[in-house]
Amino acid sequence: MKELTIAMPKGRIFEEAVVMLKEAGYNLPPEFDDSRKLIIEVPEENLRFILAKPMDVPTYVEHGVADIGIAGKDVMLEEERHVYELLDLKISHCYLAVAGLPDTEMNEVAPRIATKYPNVASSYFREQGEQVEIIKLNGSIEIAPIIGLTDRIVDIVSTGRTLKENGLVEYEHIVDITSRLIANPVSYRLMHDRISEMTDRLEKVVNG
């Protein structure tokens, strides 16, 4: 039987996801978490793990080089990949929000937004009936309003501490984010039994 390839996001979500897989009864080696390898084989379970940048997980899954993957809903919204979203793992809770300096208005002529999520930001503001100019940044988004690059930012908020420390306030809550189990459309149909078994086992863990 062909092994099942799983694309996992490196970093914090990875650790949480590994705990869940172990709780779901998957026999993963003890040193699994601190390996620096990018591809880890687990022959006992007929599984193969690919470690990827969180933003890239849906890409691997869409192209079918990974059968399933774990991806944040933020990435799913931003990337709009043709993949199945099978299960809400309810880990890595956070939300996307609009933030800026306190007591400020957006520029009327050309309101500017800095974000790592240009698609999400653009469609959010369009739905609000506002046309904004998006400036894409790759990190430290909070700086943008402080140094006068943009009026607002759209970014992930988990505790709100980073915003506070940088003197920013939240203006609007866009959408709640958690991690999702996703699947390639062809793999989902061809390896349905194995994938739905994993979905069921993980679902039991999610529901405690």
Add this chain to the structure above:
Amino acid sequence: MSKLFMFEKPIGMRDTFPHLYSLKKEIRMNIENEMMNWGYEFMETPALEYDETVGEASAILDQQLFKLLDQQGRTLVLRPDMTTPIARVAASKLLKDRNPLRLAYAANLFRAQQREGGRPAEFEQIGVELIGDSTVSADAETIALMASVLKASGLKDFTIAVGHVGFLQELFLQIVGTEERAEKLRKHLYEKNYVGYRKHVDSLPLSSIDKKRLIDVLHIQGNGGSIEKAEALLEGEGGRGALRELEELLSVLKDYGVEDYVKMDVSLVSHMSYYTGVLFEVYADNVGFVLGNGGRYDNLLKKFGAEVGATGFGIRMDYLMEALGKSVVQAQPALILFSAERRKEAAAKAAEFRENQQPVIVQDVKGVTDLDSFTAGFKEVYSFIGKAGDQA
């Protein structure tokens, strides 16, 4: 924007190099022969159509169309599929001569360019349309033909998932009551968002039994007992017709001997409003994208003024070639080198080869700068150089 380099071509466009061309031609020929053996007649339509007619009627979303203007200022589209142009021709002309009509095509289609690789904006599709026949036999014929052409192309492992639009439609209507609410559920499935679907189901004011029916339907797959399981979810008469059709379809596919390639899947959904009955998709193990798909589209011909049903399928050549993964060993041409004084002998030798359908290149030695590297590419070399009778 940066200045273009001379080697660049528009995004999403691909060249077909000679070895790939031969491979493509061989696969296409095998498929075409099989389709013709089933009585399907090949035809061509123009690459450009009016946006107002074919563009509007096509199932391909507006933002995926390639558009341009003609000299009169009318919007044209590069054909995004072949089903719609064929429906145009069938309704306006061919159906008057024969009904039902069996047509086939192999054509390049165009979809809007996308930044990322792996999504060509021009690609070849090969397929058939069976127009004017609304029986289950017609649905079965297209599926059996699809299996048969894939086998003819050399593909061994593939799976055809078969579903029916009518079942989910009726099940949803029975449970949520209105078409509008059913549409919301279908939209989640169409977008492959099962998490959103579950959350939506949870939020509905339904009994826990009805919620379970909506969730359970996602888990019905496979040929053994899935129709019975699907039927158990239904209350009342609606939706049973669709399942009877699937049952009949499966039994006809058994008669065709292709049931091993087929997998019933009542949760299969495709384009939101295009397909009206049986629908199917085909997958190969080693390709992450859907190889081809098809189904019954009884509303399309109406748009062109003919009140008939139709069914058909299309296979993506690029994905099929990826699935086959083979490269043909090209028939290597022989090489005849000549110098001017022996041109006649060389021509006579070449004629001999060509009469036997063997490819041969005839090359003047003076035209080659590096003779050694040129001849190294050939296994069979004949020289007609220097005085007559000096053959090497």
